[in-house]
Amino acid sequence: ATALRNAEPWHIHLADEQTEVERQISLMGELDVAIDLGELEVVYQPKLDLKTDRITSVEALVRWNHPQRGPLRPDLFIPMAEDANRICDLTLYVLQRTIDDLAAWCQRGLVVSAAVNISAKLVYSNEFIDKAKRILTETGIPRNRLIFEVTESATIDDPSAAVAALQHFRDLGIAISMDDYGTGQSTLTYLKQLPLSELKIDRSFVQHAHEDANDALLVQSTIDLAHRLGLRVVAEGVEDRSCLTFLREAGCDLAQGYLIGRPTSPEEIREMLTSHTSLAA
Numbered sequence: 001a002t003a004l005r006n007a008e009p010w011h012i013h014l015a016d017e018q019t020e021v022e023r024q025i026s027l028m029g030e031l032d033v034a035i036d037l038g039e040l041e042v043v044y045q046p047k048l049d050l051k052t053d054r055i056t057s058v059e060a061l062v063r064w065n066h067p068q069r070g071p072l073r074p075d076l077f078i079p080m081a082e083d084a085n086r087i088c089d090l091t092l093y094v095l096q097r098t099i100d101d102l103a104a105w106c107q108r109g110l111v112v113s114a115a116v117n118i119s120a121k122l123v124y125s126n127e128f129i130d131k132a133k134r135i136l137t138e139t140g141i142p143r144n145r146l147i148f149e150v151t152e153s154a155t156i157d158d159p160s161a162a163v164a165a166l167q168h169f170r171d172l173g174i175a176i177s178m179d180d181y182g183t184g185q186s187t188l189t190y191l192k193q194l195p196l197s198e199l200k201i202d203r204s205f206v207q208h209a210h211e212d213a214n215d216a217l218l219v220q221s222t223i224d225l226a227h228r229l230g231l232r233v234v235a236e237g238v239e240d241r242s243c244l245t246f247l248r249e250a251g252c253d254l255a256q257g258y259l260i261g262r263p264t265s266p267e268e269i270r271e272m273l274t275s276h277t278s279l280a281a
């Protein structure tokens, strides 16, 4: 059997590749339909305020439960939506759902803000800005309850253009958060120029900060730097209690991660906001 397989490896390889390409194409078509039919789900992951020990903010994360393949990771289908020019529609859908859920929470007197992830591609898209503006003018929720999370890659290519583009969102009353900070190559002057409110330290630095001296130093100095620039700091990917303790002592403002809560339904978020489970050390 081995000999046979080795006889025409080229042929077998090509066949495999073809099915993979076909799979991708059919998945792209299905994603198109899922976006149009509103079949995507939005779940929310809480951010814990380390000063008050309360959940004050959540992040919207999109989910696609494929009828045959089961749950698909956004890391797989977000790039697909970007390539197929459907990321604008997908993001507007997530934004609308987030605004609706925020409105429901606010109606119950709950004080919370919500973040939506914005792909690099959309930061400079007039179509996205115009349509987002339209959605926002139709809603009654206070605009200062919304945050847009953008990554360094969205802003690094042309800093002055990024400042102007992000200012459009700021003019709408939306706060800007720098996501996955530390994985890109932002310079300090550049960080100061952008109209940011929040900086999220990437999980890869946070996760071992309580046990690795280098990571601890990086996290601590990032927190200090961000504070000097007037930014609020979120540590993402907090999985351990000792990590949370480290972050509190380091003066971090907010923590997000599986320890605080996994991404979950709007109903469960409502319950979390109502009951406010304490994570005090």
Ligand code: C2E
Binding pocket: 045, 060, 061, 062, 073, 074, 075, 078, 091, 094, 117, 118, 119, 149, 179, 180, 203, 236, 237, 238, 239, 256, 257, 258, 259, 263
């Ligand atoms: P992100 O914005 O950096 O989101 C954080 C990711 O880390 C989420 O994965 C979250 O579930 C995961 N995570 C949170 N806490 C922990 C933890 O303690 N440990 C570990 N190991 N992981 C944790 P998810 O939901 O799979 O999203 C992955 C990425 O997909 C996001 O990264 C974001 O870049 C993108 N994404 C998700 N939803 C959207 C969306 O609506 N629009 C856009 N443009 N991108 C999205």
Ligand code: MG
Binding pocket: 059, 117, 149, 179
């Ligand atoms: Mg994010």
Ligand code: MG
Binding pocket: 179, 180, 200, 202, 236
């Ligand atoms: Mg992140």
Ligand code: MG
Binding pocket: 180
């Ligand atoms: Mg990430």
